[in-house]
Amino acid sequence: MDLILETFRYIASSAFDVLPIAVFLFVFQMYVIGRRFPNVRQIAIGFVFVIVGLGLFLEGLELSLFPLGRLMAQQLTDPEFLEATRLTVMGELGWQDFYWVYLFAAAIGFSTTMAEPALMAVSIKANTVSGGAVGVWGLRAAVAIGVGVGVSLGCYRIIAGLPLEYFIGAGYAVVILQTTMAPKLIVPLAYDSGGVTTSTVTVPLITALGLGLAEAVPGRSPLLDGFGLVAFASLFPIISVLAYGQLAVLRHRADQPAAEIAVEQEEQDHAL
Amino acid sequence: MKSSSFALAKDALSSLRDLLPIIIVIGVFQVFVVKQPVSGFASLILGGLLVVFGLAFFIYGLKMALFPIGEALAHALAKKGSIFWLFAFAFVLGFGTTIAEPALLAVAAEASEVAVDAGVIAATEEARSNYALGLRLVVALSVGVALLIGVFRIVSSWSLPVMIIGGYILVILATTIAPAEIVGVAYDSGGVTTSTVTVPLVTALGVGLASSLKGRNPMLDGFGLIAFASLTPILFVLLYGIVLAWT
Numbered sequence: 182m183d184l185i186l187e188t189f190r191y192i193a194s195s196a197f198d199v200l201p202i203a204v205f206l207f208v209f210q211m212y213v214i215g216r217r218f219p220n221v222r223q224i225a226i227g228f229v230f231v232i233v234g235l236g237l238f239l240e241g242l243e244l245s246l247f248p249l250g251r252l253m254a255q256q257l258t259d260p261e262f263l264e265a266t267r268l269t270v271m272g273e274l275g276w277q278d279f280y281w282v283y284l285f286a287a288a289i290g291f292s293t294t295m296a297e298p299a300l301m302a303v304s305i306k307a308n309t310v311s312g313g314a315v316g317v318w319g320l321r322a323a324v325a326i327g328v329g330v331g332v333s334l335g336c337y338r339i340i341a342g343l344p345l346e347y348f349i350g351a352g353y354a355v356v357i358l359q360t361t362m363a364p365k366l367i368v369p370l371a372y373d374s375g376g377v378t379t380s381t382v383t384v385p386l387i388t389a390l391g392l393g394l395a396e397a398v399p400g401r402s403p404l405l406d407g408f409g410l411v412a413f414a415s416l417f418p419i420i421s422v423l424a425y426g427q428l429a430v431l432r433h434r435a436d437q438p439a440a441e442i443a444v445e446q447e448e449q450d451h452a453l
Numbered sequence: 454m455k456s457s458s459f460a461l462a463k464d465a466l467s468s469l470r471d472l473l474p475i476i477i478v479i480g481v482f483q484v485f486v487v488k489q490p491v492s493g494f495a496s497l498i499l500g501g502l503l504v505v506f507g508l509a510f511f512i513y514g515l516k517m518a519l520f521p522i523g524e525a526l527a528h529a530l531a532k533k534g535s536i537f538w539l540f541a542f543a544f545v546l547g548f549g550t551t552i553a554e555p556a557l558l559a560v561a562a563e564a565s566e567v568a569v570d571a572g573v574i575a576a577t578e579e580a581r582s583n584y585a586l587g588l589r590l591v592v593a594l595s596v597g598v599a600l601l602i603g604v605f606r607i608v609s610s611w612s613l614p615v616m617i618i619g620g621y622i623l624v625i626l627a628t629t630i631a632p633a634e635i636v637g638v639a640y641d642s643g644g645v646t647t648s649t650v651t652v653p654l655v656t657a658l659g660v661g662l663a664s665s666l667k668g669r670n671p672m673l674d675g676f677g678l679i680a681f682a683s684l685t686p687i688l689f690v691l692l693y694g695i696v697l698a699w700t
Contacts, residue, residue: 226517236507238511244499244500246475357614360614368613368614376644
C-alpha cells in the first residue's frame with residue numbers, strides 16, 4: 182500500500198516538472214504558430230509515458246541504486262577497509278592505497294552513464310542525423326569511458342590534494358588541440374556530451390563518492406572538494422568523444438565519404 | 454496497437470541491457486571486494502524493475518512526444534521566418550525549464566548556507582531565501598541566454614569551437630577575480646541545468662532548426678545548444694558573486 186502511494190507521489194512530482202514545459206509548448210504552438218499540433222492524441226499519450234516513466238525511474242533509483250551506491254562509496258572509503266587492503270607497508274595511507282576507490286569510480290562512472298536517459302536521447306538523435314555514421318552504442322560507450330576516466334582521475338585529485346584548476350586547464354588545452362584535428366562533424370556533438378552526462382543518474386552517485394572520500398582523507402573539506410567530480414565528469418567526455426571521432430576517421434577512411442553523402446542526402450530531403 | 458506494444462517491449466528489453474553494466478559492477482564489488490551482506494534484497498529487486506520499466510516508458514514517450522514536438526516547433530518557427538519569435542521561444546524555453554528545476558532548488562539552498570558560513574550575507578531567513586532566489590534567477594536567466602546565443606549561432610553559422618572556447622576563457626578570467634566561496638557553486642550550477650526533459654527537447658529543437666534552414670548541416674549546426682547551456686551558468690554565477698562582493 183505504501184509502495185503504491187509512494188509511486189503516485191513520484192509520478193505526481195515528475196508531472197509537476199514536465200507539465201509547465203508541456204503547457205508552454207502547447208500555448209506557444211496555439212498562439213504564435215497559430216496551428217494545433219498534428220496528432221495531438223499521440224503527443225498527449227507520449228507525454229503521459231514520459232511522466233509515468235520518469236516517476237517510476239526515479240522511484241526505482243531511490244529504492245535500489247542510490248542506497249547501494251552510497252553504501253558502497255561509504256564502505257570503500259571506510260578507514261578499516263582501507264587499512265585492510267593497503268599496498269604501502271606502514272605509516273600514513275598513500276594515494277595508491279585507494280586503488281579500489283579508483284576502480285569503483287571508473288566502473289560506476291562508466292555504468293551509470295550508459296544508463297543515462299538524456300544521453301540516450303542525444304545518441305538516438307545523433308544516429309538519425311548522421312545517417313548511421315555515429316553509432317548509438319559507440320557514442321554512449323565513448324561518453325561513458327570519458328566519465329569513468331574523469332571520475333577516477335577526480336578521485337585521485339581529491340586524495341592527492343592537487344588543485345582543480347591544473348586538471349581542468351590541462352583538460353581544456355587537450356580539447357582545443359583535439360578540436361583542430363578531429364573531424365568537424367563530431368565537434369558540436371562532443372561539446373554537447375559534456376553537459377548531457379551530468380544528469381539524473383550519475384550526479385547523485387558520484388557526489389556521494391566525492392563526499393565519502395573528502396571525509397575519509399585527512400585534511401580534505403567536503404565542501405571544497407565535493408564539487409570537483411562533476412567538473413571532471415563533464416570535461417572528459419568531450420575529450421573521449423573527440424577521440425572517438427578521430428578513431429572513426431582512422432579506421433573507416435573508406436567509409437567516410439559515404440557518411441557525408443548520407444548527411445547531404447538528408448539535408449536535401451529536408452530542403453525539398 | 455499491436456505494433457506499439459511490441460515497440461514498448463523492445464524498449465523494455467533494451468533498457469534492461471542498458472542497466473546491465475550497473476548490476477554487474479555493483480554485484481562484482483559487493484561479492485568480491487566489500488563482502489558485506491546487503492539488507493533489503495526485495496526492495497532492491499523491486500527498485501531495479503521500476504528503473505527498467507520507467508526507463509522504457511520514458512524512451513517510448515520521448516520518441517512519441519518530445520522529439521516530434523521539438524522538431525515540429527523548429528520547422529514551424531523557421532517557416533514563419535520571424536527571428537523575434539524564434540529567439541523569444543529559445544529564451545523562454547531555457548528560462549522556464551530551469552527556474553523550476555528541482556536540482557537547482559537543492560543547489561541554491563545549499564549555496565545560501567555556504568554564503569552564510571562565509572559571512573557574505575546575514576544569517577537571517579530572509580537574507581538566505583533572497584540569496585537562493587537571486588541565484589536561481591541568475592542561473593535560469595543564463596540558460597535562457599545560452600539557448601538564445603545557441604539559436605543565433607545556428608542561424609548565423611558562427612564557429613562553435615571559437616565561441617565555446619572563448620566562453621571558457623572568460624570563465625577562467627572571472628574565476629580569478631571572483632570570491633572563492635562562489636566558485637564551487639558556480640561550477641556546480643553548470644551541471645544541474647540540463648535536465649532529462651530539457652535535453653531531448655533542446656536537441657530536437659537544434660537539429661530541427663538546422664535541417665529546416667537552407668545551407669545548414671544538422672550534424673554540424675544542430676548540436677551545440679547543450680554546450681552553451683552548461684557554459685553560461687558558470688559565467689553568470691561567477692559574475693553574480695563578483696557583483697555581490699563589490700556592492
